[in-house]
Amino acid sequence: MQKGHSAVLTGLGAWLPPRVVDNDALSQRLDTSDEWIRTRTGIRERRIADPDTSTVDMAVQAGANALRSAGSDLVDAVVLATSTPDYVCPASAPQVASALGLSGIAAFDVNAVCTGFVYALATGGGLIAGGMADRVLVIGADVFSRLCDPADRGTVPIFGDGAGAVVLRRGLADEPGALGPFDLHSEGDNADLLIVPAGGAKQRESDDPRDHYVTMHGQAIFRHACARMAESARAVLERAGLEIDDVDRFVAHQANIRILLATAKQLKLPEDRVVANIGHAGNTSAASIPLALADACEDGSLQPGHRVLLTAFGAGLTWGSTLLTWPDVKPG
């Protein structure tokens, strides 16, 4: 790619399952309450996929909406961020591409759990920067509710299902929508802080059915999330030669409203610049950033010209950030 060129965001799509599960509904089957969930997480309700709706189904819906928003079905690659693929093997992205009528193009999954969308943006941008693609469909989709033990009040209230997507095209580094710089990190030593112990190639089966569900050390994750997202946000701003005051909208992974506000406080970022849709969507893992972008476009809080800081943290551990100036793009 010639100097001065970049991957530019040119389409946005979102999709949430229609079934709304509010906190009162959860309180009827778990030892919890609407008050506890709202005050500890900021979540009022979440969307839960019906049993016959899979990650591929949701990704196809969000992908189709992003292509409509971009005004063209033409892409050279599909990068799907997910930690809940339909199968352990094969990856889900090829099925998404085929269902979108894009059979034949490059398609693969990226698994960085809740940081997946930022990693997938970097990967899609890298395909464009490396001259391997002119246009890339980047999707984040997760049906994380399926990884939650239905009896676990520590995880069930937090997670929701959904999908979001963007289309990237080759463009100029100084035009609205241009992505970058990026800041990406991982720390595998802390993999056990949020893990599904069984079902993968290391331990296919377990005598304890709970091993097939997510185990989460919530308080440790909380502390890491705040510290790492703040570090990464500072790093990406420094790389771009910007200050926190230059950020108009902070669109971070929607894990917990307290994590979002604590991170903003560490960054000395005014709360009114924090985009939050966790109240109605919950934590949708790799889908949360594009879903938050779509909601902010719909409610008018994200406008063309706003400088947007995207930051995520997830299991792995993984975390990362990027920047863009919001282009004249609306959800399809």
Ligand code: ACO
């Ligand atoms: N309802 C009622 N009480 C509850 C519930 C519940 N749903 N869950 C826990 N409690 C109780 C606990 O048992 C504990 O009781 P005790 O004091 O009698 O022992 C009390 O509430 C406090 O529990 P904590 O775990 O200290 O609560 P905390 O304020 O830390 O909130 C939470 C828990 C919401 C999980 C928080 O730690 C958190 O959000 N952590 C980050 C989780 C996260 O973001 N995960 C996703 C990461 S991204 C990814 O990669 C998927």
